[in-house]
Amino acid sequence: MRSPCFLLAAFLVTSLALVAADTARPRNIVIIYADDLGYGDLSCYGAHRVSTPHVDRLAREGLRFTSAHTTSATCTPSRFALLSGEYPWRRDGTGVLPGDAALVIDTQRATLPAILQRAGYATAAIGKWHLGLGVPNQAIDWNQPIAPGPREVGFDTSFIMAATADRVPCVYVENQRVVGLDPADPLRVSYKEPFPGEPTGITDRAKLKLNWSHGHNMAVVNGIGRIGYFTGGRAAQWIDEDMADTFTRKAVDFINREKDRPFFLYFAPHDIHVPRVPHPRFVGRTVMGARGDAIVQFDWQVGEILAALERHGLTRDTLVILSSDNGPVLDDGYQDGAVEKLGDHRPAAQLRGGKYSRFEAGTRVPLLVRWPARVRAGVSDALVSQVDFLATLAALTGQKLAAADAPDSLDQTAALLGESPRGRDYVIEHHNKLALREGSWKFIAPAGGEAVAKFTASQTANLPTPQLYDLASDPGETKNLATAEPARAAAMAARLAALKTASRTRP
């Protein structure tokens, strides 16, 4: 018979191992990546004209960050950085992509999903992709399997839209095949010229159910003008009103299917990007029109994901990260009432700018991290960047990075799990040109004064002279101190230039 001492020791070893297994590494990882959701758009970040109870639950049970950044003020570059751990401005072709673009992620390098796959997680990408498909200089044949794509990037399964909901082709692509295509009606896409006989947002403007304000006047799908032209593929076209339900069902199916093994779900809803056409059950849920209703629809999707985790008893051991790819925008090309019905809602809270901007609201976004087994609930002011998710999740799951991998991704485990109040000592903010944040100081490199679509240089920060702000006393970036503090401005300009020319920032 074993001695009581031995039994006690064995018991202690086993329970310590169990505790370690519980907290060293998350059982599952879910990233919920909203589109164009601003720093002030959630009730847990102060919004009061819209209520987001499901997201607020994540905030209550997890960590809410006040200084979290995407790398860039638009979608493709931010998603590129999130999945590759590299600043997008190091690579040509990582700006907002058309729907027929080639894949922009280098499949020879480690990616976030590939690392988690290696660590034993089942991986899925569901929702918006916008990172290109196929190889450069070779037109995609939408009627055949499409590669490379999410699979070659590290996702075992995928159910995506190729680009954005305002860009053709308006079809879902599941495991790299267009869903529901009728072979007798092949789908063709062009970003150059219209297909003869197909309606456009100009010829059929009077018949549109959602009128455009700028751009979005090419192909018409589901009564809405889009960017780009297409012909054929009628049976495969999505219905915008059902998109949130479709993506959510796919995400919940994935959780149900993989519940018994570790999984990584990258869930990228279309909301609250344009065209904002929420399902009828969400229409009128806020006084803010389509944009507010789309926020409620986004919140509902979060609730469905959390409920699926809960049902399978996975809440405690699942790391859930919720954030957005860039800051808010009201009129992004459709007349959907976002401007007129805004009232006193402040999509960027106290921050200046929004999508397309190097002012804070371009890249400072909501970030919530919930992992009950390890992360204590609270608020963190640590300066953090999504470019670090890759190295942090690699470290958390015990994966080593090769020297060439993720050149700008730092292991920020302590900050992202709330174990340290200190994050990075700097973040780089990007839209065309760069800006640097160091502590509370913000330096914005001069630009040529260029406007972006309808957005003026004073919204985008593309001013011809350097700008320097002290966010501690001036969170709204209203007092340019570049002339008053020339030494600080020069030092920050020099540091930014050095960071830009270095080929990597990960030691």
Ligand code: NG6
């Ligand atoms: C812009 C579109 C805008 C949106 C954006 C990409 C026009 C006039 N504007 O070019 O509507 O689609 O690209 O947004 O076409 S993002 O969030 O995917 O980066």
Ligand code: CA
């Ligand atoms: Ca976006």
